[in-house]
Amino acid sequence: xxVERNNDLHRVVIIGGGFGGLYAAKKLGNAPARVxxxxxxxxxxxxxxxxxxxxxxxSPGDISSPLRGVLQxxxxxxxxxGEVVDINTDQRKIILSDGEMIYDTLIVATGTSHHYxxxxxxxxxxxxxxxxxxxxxxxxxxxxAFEAAEREPDPGKRHALMTxxxxxxxxxxxxxxGALGELARGTLKNNFRNINPAESEIILIEGVxxxxxxxxxxxxxxxxxxxxxxxxxxxxxxxxxDIQNDTVTVRSSDHTEQFHARTILWTAGxxxxxxxxxxxRRTGAKLDLGGxxxxxxxxxxxxxxxxxxxxxxxxxxxxxxxxxxxxxxxAMQQGEYAARVIRERLEGKNPLPFRYRNKGNLAVIGRNAxxxxxxxxxxxxxxxxxxxxxxxxxxxxxxxxxxxxxFQWAWNYFTRNRGARLITGNDPFPLVEVQEKKVATLxxx
Numbered sequence: 001x002x003v004e005r006n007n008d009l010h011r012v013v014i015i016g017g018g019f020g021g022l023y024a025a026k027k028l029g030n031a032p033a034r035v036x037x038x039x040x041x042x043x044x045x046x047x048x049x050x051x052x053x054x055x056x057x058x059s060p061g062d063i064s065s066p067l068r069g070v071l072q073x074x075x076x077x078x079x080x081x082g083e084v085v086d087i088n089t090d091q092r093k094i095i096l097s098d099g100e101m102i103y104d105t106l107i108v109a110t111g112t113s114h115h116y117x118x119x120x121x122x123x124x125x126x127x128x129x130x131x132x133x134x135x136x137x138x139x140x141x142x143x144x145a146f147e148a149a150e151r152e153p154d155p156g157k158r159h160a161l162m163t164x165x166x167x168x169x170x171x172x173x174x175x176x177x178g179a180l181g182e183l184a185r186g187t188l189k190n191n192f193r194n195i196n197p198a199e200s201e202i203i204l205i206e207g208v209x210x211x212x213x214x215x216x217x218x219x220x221x222x223x224x225x226x227x228x229x230x231x232x233x234x235x236x237x238x239x240x241x242d243i244q245n246d247t248v249t250v251r252s253s254d255h256t257e258q259f260h261a262r263t264i265l266w267t268a269g270x271x272x273x274x275x276x277x278x279x280x281r282r283t284g285a286k287l288d289l290g291g292x293x294x295x296x297x298x299x300x301x302x303x304x305x306x307x308x309x310x311x312x313x314x315x316x317x318x319x320x321x322x323x324x325x326x327x328x329x330x331a332m333q334q335g336e337y338a339a340r341v342i343r344e345r346l347e348g349k350n351p352l353p354f355r356y357r358n359k360g361n362l363a364v365i366g367r368n369a370x371x372x373x374x375x376x377x378x379x380x381x382x383x384x385x386x387x388x389x390x391x392x393x394x395x396x397x398x399x400x401x402x403x404x405x406x407f408q409w410a411w412n413y414f415t416r417n418r419g420a421r422l423i424t425g426n427d428p429f430p431l432v433e434v435q436e437k438k439v440a441t442l443x444x445x
Contacts, residue, residue: 009034009076010346013094013103015084015275017044017067020109020311020331020338022397027339029074032346036101038080038094042067044397048328049405050129051172054138054265055179056187056421057412062404064132065397084110084275089282089304105306107338108275108293112312112326115269115290122243126264129172136424138265142180143423145263146188149195156260162200163261165248167240168268169206170213171363174223176267177204178366181230186367186416203233203259205250207268210236212363212371214325219371222380226365240268270326272313283307288315288323297353299338308341310334316354324356328395333357362388367413 010033014021017039025037046063053060067079086095087106094101114128127137142164149161166177180202188197204211204227210220211227211234224234235252242249248259272291279285279293285301286294292315293301299314301307311331315323324330333356341351360374364385372384389409396402412418 010342011102011104012036012107012342013038013101013105014107014109015039015094016109016111016311017041017079018047018109018111018311018331019328020111020335021107022067022070023332023335024107024109024310024339025071025077025335026074027336028077028342029071030076031339031343033076033105033342035074035077036080037067037071037077038082038084038096039067040081040083042079042081044070045132046396046401047130049392050132050135051176051179053132053135053420054129054176055142055183056139056418057179058405058408059420060132060135062401062408063396065401070397087275087278087282089307092306103306105308105342107308107310107335108279108313109309109311109331109335110273110275110313112270112272112290114266115271116266117269119243122266125243125245126167126266128266129176130270139421140423140425141263141265142183143421146192146195146197146200147423148262150192151194158195159201160246160260161262162195162197163203163259164200164263164265165203165205165259165261166265166267167205167248168266169204169208169211169234169236170267171361173204173206173267174211174227175364176265177202177227177232178230178364178369181227181232182366182416183418185231187418187421189416198231200231201233202231203235203261205238205240206234206236207239208236215361215363215371215373216378219373219378219380223363223365223371226369230366270312276309276313279307279309285309290315292323298341298351299334299354308338310338316356318353319356327361329359330356332395362391364388 012033012035014024014037022044028035043064043066049063052058071077083097084094085097092103116122127134145161149158152158166173184197184200212220212223227234238250238252241251246260246262276287276291276293280287283301283304293309294315295309297318299308299310312326317323337354344351362372364370368382368385370384370388371380372387393402393406
């Protein structure tokens with residue numbers, strides 16, 4: 001999709017419509033520049049709530065916003081649906097799978113994907129949670145596990161079907177475990193006749209000594225206590241060493257054991273998108289061990305002041321010597337900063353370096369329970385849960401999403417019902433054993 005150069009206006013190209021890219025685009029709205037936002041998808045996804053799609057609390061449309069609709073009032077911004085495969089920094093060209101386009105300034109916000117630490121073969125058995133498709137796949141596996149257990153006569157196989165393993169005890173893993181515990185012990189109560197979903201075994205595995213390792217130890221301890229009250233089996237200092245079909249092998253100290261589970265969910269790690277390697281090859285930029293691009297204090301690549309790298313793809317370590325976390329608030333602030341720098345440069349100004357303003361961290365563990373680390377104040381419980389709700393409603397992109405999600409949460413709260421419990425796609429549990437028994441029975445008749 002070639003785009004002609006307009007010599008009268010500075011051309012800004014943004015790759016990625018996540019938090020960083022979208023906030024940069026909005027900040028450049030009506031600026032004296034021609035802006036193009038490129039993304040493989042035509043929508044912005046509110047990733048922090050993907051776990052609720054995976055557990056049937058929300059539908060994908062509740063947390064998604066069409067990019068064209070969000071940016072339609074900015075006449076200087078074009079939204080392009082396309083896939084970037086390379087970047088020619090010498091000629092200032094973006095190479096797409098079906099064309100190319102020219103830029104004067106480039107903002108790269110392509111984020112991260114799942115990281116299986118050298119075991120990519122685990123991906124089919126243990127899906128991660130980064131996209132709508134990931135969330136729907138998790139939802140399908142979770143709900144079909146209960147459906148399969150309802151029909152399974154063998155106690156051992158039924159227990160494996162009702163065992164759920166979540167690998168990774170960070171915020172996503174903790175929130176997913178809490179939501180799954182409430183689904184099994186609350187929402188699905190009285191839904192089945194041959195099984196009791198409350199008897200499900202949910203195991204949360206974390207490699208270090210506590211869940212929520214980036215939070216203060218006292219909040220981690222309270223989060224673990226709440227998870228255990230929900231019936232979650234929390235296993236810290238435990239590493240997954242192998243995943244084979246429905247068997248997960250773990251090591252804790254010098255002890256090795258195996259769990260039989262038909263549903264394994266991965267929230268343990270992320271790796272930078274391949275665009276980081278493209279930038280390293282084209283510009284000589286350095287990457288960290290996770291593939292993130294080491295950026296300058298103004299979020300640019302050394303020697304390339306017209307290329308910004310923001311969000312999860314960027315390793316910004318200039319504030320306190322440690323890389324900033326890969327969270328939505330970081331991406332939002334970096335997106336707005338990059339846009340502000342571009343505006344100021346067009347006005348002949350010299351912008352100050354980027355500085356992240358940490359407004360705190362929140363993680364919900366279940367009904368009426370969350371942990372909040374606001375820096376100057378740390379607390380847990382119902383009040384933290386209310387703040388978590390307010391913050392997430394506040395940062396949903398479109399007004400209709402805010403209304404729908406707020407109404408859905410209120411309905412779920414009072415009825416304990418999760419209305420988006422739809423099973424779509426192919427069944428990962430073909431129940432060969434059940435089918436064979438049916439064939440054998442028919443043969444006898």
